[in-house]
Amino acid sequence: MVNLGIKDKFKKEVKNLKDYIVLVIVNSQIYQKSNLEILNFLVNEQKIPGVYVTLNKPFEVMQRLLKQNKIDSRFVIFIDCITKAAEENKRVKNCLYIGSPEKLSDISVAMDQAVKALPTKEKFIFFDSINTLGVFNKPGTVARFVYFLASKIREWKIKGVIISIKKGSDEALINELVQFCDARIDLGGV
Amino acid sequence: MVSITIISITTVIFGIAALMLASRARSRLSPGSIRKYIDNFSVCLAFIVIFSVWLTIRSITYEEVSLSGFSGYPELIFIVFAYVGFVIASYRVSKISEEFGFKDEGKEIQKIVKK
Numbered sequence: 001m002v003n004l005g006i007k008d009k010f011k012k013e014v015k016n017l018k019d020y021i022v023l024v025i026v027n028s029q030i031y032q033k034s035n036l037e038i039l040n041f042l043v044n045e046q047k048i049p050g051v052y053v054t055l056n057k058p059f060e061v062m063q064r065l066l067k068q069n070k071i072d073s074r075f076v077i078f079i080d081c082i083t084k085a086a087e088e089n090k091r092v093k094n095c096l097y098i099g100s101p102e103k104l105s106d107i108s109v110a111m112d113q114a115v116k117a118l119p120t121k122e123k124f125i126f127f128d129s130i131n132t133l134g135v136f137n138k139p140g141t142v143a144r145f146v147y148f149l150a151s152k153i154r155e156w157k158i159k160g161v162i163i164s165i166k167k168g169s170d171e172a173l174i175n176e177l178v179q180f181c182d183a184r185i186d187l188g189g190v
Numbered sequence: 191m192v193s194i195t196i197i198s199i200t201t202v203i204f205g206i207a208a209l210m211l212a213s214r215a216r217s218r219l220s221p222g223s224i225r226k227y228i229d230n231f232s233v234c235l236a237f238i239v240i241f242s243v244w245l246t247i248r249s250i251t252y253e254e255v256s257l258s259g260f261s262g263y264p265e266l267i268f269i270v271f272a273y274v275g276f277v278i279a280s281y282r283v284s285k286i287s288e289e290f291g292f293k294d295e296g297k298e299i300q301k302i303v304k305k
Contacts, residue, residue, distance in 0.1 A: 049299045074302050077295050091289050098222075106222035109290055117292035119300035141220075 006030070006037040006187055013183040014159070020182040021153050021160040025174065027188020028167050034187050035128055036069045038161055039076075042124050048159070049075040050124035051114040053107065055132035058083040059095045077114045081107055082132075101136040104145050108152075115156050124159040131165045134173065143176055150180035198246035205239035223289060227282050234275035241268035 014020055026034045042048050054062055059080040066073040078095040085097040096114075098106050115125060127149065133142045146162075153160035162181070164174060166188065178184050212232045219225040244265050 047303070049303065072302075075299060077292055077299075094295055096289060096292075100221075103220055103222035105219040105224050109224060113290045114292045114295075117296035119296050120303055 006034050007041050009185055009187065010038050010041060013185050017182055019154075019157045019159060021150055021162065021180060022183045022185060023162050023164060023174070023177055023181040024185045024187060025164045025166050028165050030188045031129075031163075031165055032065070035126075035163060036065060036071065039066070039126065040069060040071050042126075042159070042161075043071050043075045046122075047075075048122045048124050049077075049118050049120055050126060050159075051077050051079065051111060051118070052126045052128065053079045053081065053111060054128050055081045055101050056128055059092075059097070077117070079107065079110045079114060101132055104133075104137065104141065108145075108148065111149075112152070115158060122159070123156075124161065125153060125156075127160070127162045129163040129165055130173065130177065131170075134170055139170065139173065142170075143173060146173065146177050147180070150177070195246070195249045198242065198249050201242045202239065202246055205235065205242055209235055209239060223282075223286050227279065227286060230275060230279035230282050234272050234279055237268050237272035237275060241265050241272065244268065 010022070010024070014022060024034065024038065039052070042050060052062065057065075059078045060083075062078060062080075063073055066076070073094070076094070079098060080095055081098040081101045081103070083097050083099070085099050090097040090099075096110050098110060101107075111125065115123060130142070130146065133145060137145070149162070150160070162177065164177075166186075209232060212228055212235060216225055216228045216232070219228065
């Protein structure tokens with residue numbers, strides 16, 4: 001039952017929107033599947049290049065998952081905030097390792113540069129996930145960052161997908177974020 | 191001489207204002223490359239401010255500028271350190287551009303999109 005919904009639900013919410021910010025609140029059990037299905041829709045179906053900010057899974061794991069699910073990873077620039085690199089900000093093809101979710105200034109600059117480097121008119125940013133920011137940063141700092149992220153997505157005129165994992169998510173933060181979003185999609189019921 | 195003193199004092203005030211602005215900017219940033227760059231830049235600025243303070247004191251006390259005496263050396267040292275700091279700050283900027291520059295990836299994506 002869960003399987004049929006994810007991509008269709010997302011499609012339905014965004015079909016009339018050109019540029020959007022969508023908050024996807026997802027059950028931890030289908031978290032990975034949801035991310036991949038949304039990515040599949042954006043990259044494979046819509047052929048839109050984008051930036052994937054990962055705070056949960058290392059770049060290597062993400063690449064493997066994309067390959068397994070036949071999602072074209074050449075369309076995506078990764079900003080890996082979770083892998084601890086030996087150098088300060090290690091750089092490989094298609095990925096910048098920030099090293100820590102605490103480095104919000106570096107994440108902001110990296111997102112800005114990556115989005116602006118994309119040559120197409122249509123592009124997306126995928127932020128996975130807002131919960132991890134809360135683990136490493138103070139609630140006030142996270143709220144400010146979320147506001148910054150939302151305003152930047154509007155300024156860049158791109159599609160923004162922000163993932164929040166349902167279990168343990170900060171309701172106050174979610175309510176704050178919903179104000180800036182065009183749609184809120186709840187995936188998974190628990 | 192009075193006009194030189196006024197110019198020197200104004201320079202010092204501008205320098206201190208610049209340092210304060212840099213410090214405020216630093217306090218708003220989380221740890222990382224950009225904050226480190228501001229640290230480097232502030233050190234350079236601090237040496238230049240110290241250099242200006244030194245010159246101001248000398249212009250107020252009517253101390254002669256001479257490389258043969260002790261009084262000439264500190265300002266040279268301050269300015270040399272400031273330039274060394276600028277070299278380090280420029281190196282850091284080049285590292286930041288290597289880390290945060292995604293132009294090549296953008297070109298690759300453009301090629302794929304055009305196919």
